[in-house]
Amino acid sequence: MKKRNYSNHHPSLTCHLWKTSTYLVSIIVRQNEITWTNETVLHSLPALTLLDMQRNPFICDCRNAWFVHWAESNNQTQVAYAYDYPCNYPDDLKNTKLLDLDTHSCSVDLGVFYFISTTSLVLLTLLGSFIYHLLRWQVVYAYYLFLAYLHDTKRRNRQAPHQYDAFISYNTHDESWVMRELLPELEGEQGWKLCLHHRDFQPGKPIIENITDAIYRSRKTICVITHRYLESEWCSREIQVASFRLFDEQKDVLILVFLEEIPDHQLSPYHRMRRLVKRRTYLSWPRVGEDTRVFWQKLQVALETRDLPAEENPILTGVERQ
Structure with missing residues (x-):
């Protein structure tokens, strides 16, 4: 096993990587400026067993929702001191923990949302075309009947x-x-x-x-x-x-x-x-x-x-x- 140290000329950045001859198995990134984690990067490390991201200014919103779920459910990778990761943003969530983030509102399937939105738009367009060509005068008539009703009410008063x-x-x-x-x-x-x-x-x-x-x-x-x-x-x-x-x-x-x-x-x-x-x-x-x-x-x-x-x-x- 070989140990490497990367400082990137930044006094607060210390990244230690332990590698076997083939796979990266541990990542330690403490006191960095990491606000949210990249899902693609972590999924590209199938042999990762240890992840230490202490003292990073995490953003507690839906961008980190997948990470919260991953840290709690991943049986292979140990996220060191995960329950101590603090929220730095937004302000109303400061002093709370990242793993306490409510992720239920982030679980909306965007594909379903886009499908429903597109379908509704198409149906409304078809309905609008149908009304315009076949019921236009009835709609106009109803509108002016409503105006007449309002005027009649005022006149009676x-x-x-x-x-x-x-x-x-x-x-x-x-x-x-x-x-x-x-x-x-x-x-x-x-x-x-x-x-x-x-x-x-x-x-x-x-x-x-x-x-x-x-x-x-x-x-x-x-x-x-x-x-x-x-x-x-x-x-x-x-x-x-x-x-x-x-x-x-x-x-x-x-x-x-x-x-x-x-x-x-x-x-x-x-x-x-x-x-x-x-x-x-x-x-x-x-x-x-x-x-x-x-x-x-x-x-x-x-x-x-x-x-x-x-x-x-x-x-x-x-x-x-x-």
């Missing part, structure tokens, strides 16, 4: 009086009809106070808040339905909030006015509109050359009805869809 007789929901492409026909008749001839986007929305306020405020500050909502209206995202949001108020209050607060003939099969993609049209009667703007007086009379009476349950309004007698 305040008991604010209605500021307008009707909010007019229309597409900008139909603004000429609203300004030329609807506004002069309802405000000019019949004396109703209407709420319009371009005139009564509060500048600088989020548009969805303006829409919700306008609907709930009006006794009724008049939706001017055309093909362009059905294709508009903002018009869709307006009728969503108005329909929520209709179903929540169970009062006749929604009036549907069709400027164009829209077959049932064209309403099919617009589930909310189709359900409303099937369950409610509506008004249709007369064709070119037909008398409009009956239309205006029905609309006037519809606006005059107050606090009636939705199903009890006898005024809107347009053809009811089945």
